[in-house]
Amino acid sequence: MTFPMPGHDSGLWQAAEDELTAALDGRPLVAAERFASSGRTSYSGPVPIAAARPALAIGCYEPWGPASPVEALTLEGRTALRGIDQRRSWMADLDRAAQxxxxxxxRPVVAAWYATERLRHWAGPGGTVAAIDASLRAEVEDKANFGDILTRSGVPATLHLPGTRIDGPLPGLHELRRLVRAEKVVVQSGADSGGRGTVFVDDEADLARAAEMPGPYRVTAFVTGWSANTTVLSVPDTAGRLRVYVDRPSHKAVGLPEAGIAAGKSGGNTWCLPWPKDAAAxxxxxxxxxxxWAWQTHRIKGLFGLDALLRADGQVFLNEINCRNQGTTEASAVNQQLRGLPPFLIxxxxxxxxxxITWLPDPDDFNNATVALATAPGPGPYYLKLRHRGAVPVRLDQHLPGPGVYRLHGGRLLWVRPGAHPADAGHGEVLLANLPAPGTVCEPGAELGTAEGITTAAxxxxxxxxxxxxxxxxxxxAxxxxxxxxDPREGTAP
Structure with missing residues (x-):
């Protein structure tokens, strides 16, 4: 490995495994996420926690080798197709088989981003969905509510984006610019993820697209700089007091046309670039x-994420909350492991x-160390999304046999070894995760996986x-x- 994991306290890791095992209380863990390999950085890699490996994973994409749950049910495994339609419909398509x-x-414990009626039906009588309720998630994540959340939480005004909430129809472009005191305007709506529900407004055509979204709206000034994501863990103790742990903030690349990532959508994150100390604090x-605020108002606990914007002058603004697991949850777990701790997901x-939970450190000590780590240059995990950017269906050739560790050589990728954790990739190597299985037909716009590893800024x-x-x-x-x-006919219909 390029950056070996630090020595770990075996007693601490054993406590994390024992407490998760006790919490499950003999019930099987079932993961229900788009990637059937979800949670792999917890149960694979240098210090795996066996209790986190699902007994069953239900998803859109097939898992692989060391990233596999005990059993998997996936749409891709049934159709040999991967595309935009499949990633939107997999839960409905697998509904009966999943039940x-x-x-x-x-009596399963179903782990998911948020609890829906479908997932509760899957869990059945005596089952548990270990996730925030979908209706509460929608209320808190509604982008129109975020300004009010910042105010109610007592977040200093310097971290608020200049903006306003609009409950009726969107006014004209001139009025929007006046309201936020900026030429370029951002209109947000709803509680969607992946950049959906956000429109950057430069002209009347953009405004027309924004107006197609249902209100209410949050309208803010466009800020030039890095987008960022921070994972937060809230854990109440036995006395009802809340312990809060804040992970190192990332640098998130957004709108990468060269990678097939549209404006407002994330192309991936890296945690190896330093932050200004004051901004991180x-x-x-x-x-x-x-x-x-989330605990006192809604009894929200566990993982949630904050999105932020970091300007070149060091000013930081908060722009979104995601009170659930996120696309960053998998890779950001490596940050905790690099600090000698089990992942927040456990x-x-x-x-x-x-x-x-007894194994977590003092939250103030942890958060002070987070600021120090975010400020100093040093190794951190990264992931880059891989998309099919062409206009015709494709599959992987025989030299790319599936997920694992690869090396770039002569403008191509050479298989090195199996792997499922970013730390499995050594110097000059990369983990290609969640690739389609050989023969899978990938339609235009399909997610082809992620490139992952641990690296430095260089x-x-x-x-x-x-x-x-x-x-x-x-x-x-490469x-x-x-x-x-x-040939798209190589795949089969659901």
């Missing part, structure tokens, strides 16, 4: 305040099942908030050479 599969496991303080599952995949680095471009160019045209 049957879950019921075979008795203010972000951590704000996260703690919001966590206390504590999340344990506390969502109302079991006390080899980060992003050069700026909206562009790839030389390293990132070389990786994508990956593209392994995509060959496919």
């Amino acid at each position: 049957t599969a879950v019921r075979r496991h008795g 203010r972000l951590v303080d704000a996260a703690v305040r919001i966590a206390h 504590a999340h599952l344990t506390t969502m099942l109302d079991h006390p 080899a980060a995949p992003f050069a700026s908030p909206h562009s790839l680095s030389k390293t990132g471009r070389a990786l994508l160019a 990956f593209d050479r392994h995509l060959v045209p496919a």
